[in-house]
Amino acid sequence: MSHNDSITAVHNINLDGQGLRIGIVMSRFNPNVGEGLLSACIEELRALGVAPAAIQIATVPGAIEIPLALQRLARSSQFDALVALGAVIRGETYHFELVSNEMGAGISRVMLNSGLPIANGVLTTEDDDQAIKRMQGKGRDCARTAVEMANLLKVLP
Numbered sequence: 001m002s003h004n005d006s007i008t009a010v011h012n013i014n015l016d017g018q019g020l021r022i023g024i025v026m027s028r029f030n031p032n033v034g035e036g037l038l039s040a041c042i043e044e045l046r047a048l049g050v051a052p053a054a055i056q057i058a059t060v061p062g063a064i065e066i067p068l069a070l071q072r073l074a075r076s077s078q079f080d081a082l083v084a085l086g087a088v089i090r091g092e093t094y095h096f097e098l099v100s101n102e103m104g105a106g107i108s109r110v111m112l113n114s115g116l117p118i119a120n121g122v123l124t125t126e127d128d129d130q131a132i133k134r135m136q137g138k139g140r141d142c143a144r145t146a147v148e149m150a151n152l153l154k155v156l157p
Contacts, residue, residue, distance in 0.1 A: 014151035015144060017048035020080045022055050022146055023073040027086025027122070029062040033131045037085040037121055040139025048147050063088045063122055064099050067106025074114035081146035085139065086122045087131045100124045117149030 022045055026034050038057070045055060056079075060069050063086045070082050084107050090096045103122060111118040121142035125131045 013148055015048050015147050016151065017045060017050035017147045020050055020054060020147060020150050021078060022050055022081055022083060022143075022150075023070075023079040024055065024057045024083045024085060025066050025069040025073065026057060026059050026084075027061070027063045027066055028059050030087040030089060030128075030131065033087035033089075033123065033128070033135050034085060036132065036135035037087075037123070037139040037142075040136045041083060041085060041121065041143045044140040044143035045147070048143060050143075050147065062086075062099070063103040064106075066103055066122065067110050070107060070110045070118060071114070074110055074116045074118075079116065080150035081117045081119065083119045083142045083146050084122050085142065087135075088122060088124045089128060089131055090124075090126050096124075115153075117146060117153060119143075119145035119149070 026038050028034060042055060046052065058069050060066055066084050066086060070084060073079055073082055088096060088100050107118055107120050119142035121138050123131045123134055123138060
């Protein structure tokens with residue numbers, strides 16, 4: 001008997017979104033990027049089998065408000081996973097770092113405190129062009145991450 005015979009691995013990637021309920025919080029600041037992220041995310045969620053009626057979208061003014069809305073959705077016990085979408089684009093002040101750091105830490109806190117997976121699709125970029133180039137891919141990635149993590153948590157002890 002080899003050492004590996006006693007190891008149980010849970011590593012099957014399950015991207016089946018059927019029956020999953022997904023909540024999305026999107027920042028309205030930088031609306032073109034937010035809408036691009038949202039459309040790519042929803043398109044991918046639907047491709048993975050998530051029913052349109054099982055997707056709920058809440059919008060907030062800016063990225064700093066995202067964690068609070070996520071926390072409320074997490075506490076509702078109505079979702080299998082959440083997605084955060086938006087863009088924080090560097091300006092000429094320290095505000096970019098403050099918003100990026102606090103928003104990211106807030107999302108992580110909500111996820112760990114609630115035990116609900118949250119795909120962080122808030123882009124933090126140097127300029128609009130970087131955000132526009134990344135929005136479609138990041139929106140799709142967030143959909144896959146939300147579905148995979150929701151399914152993984154169902155099988156983890």
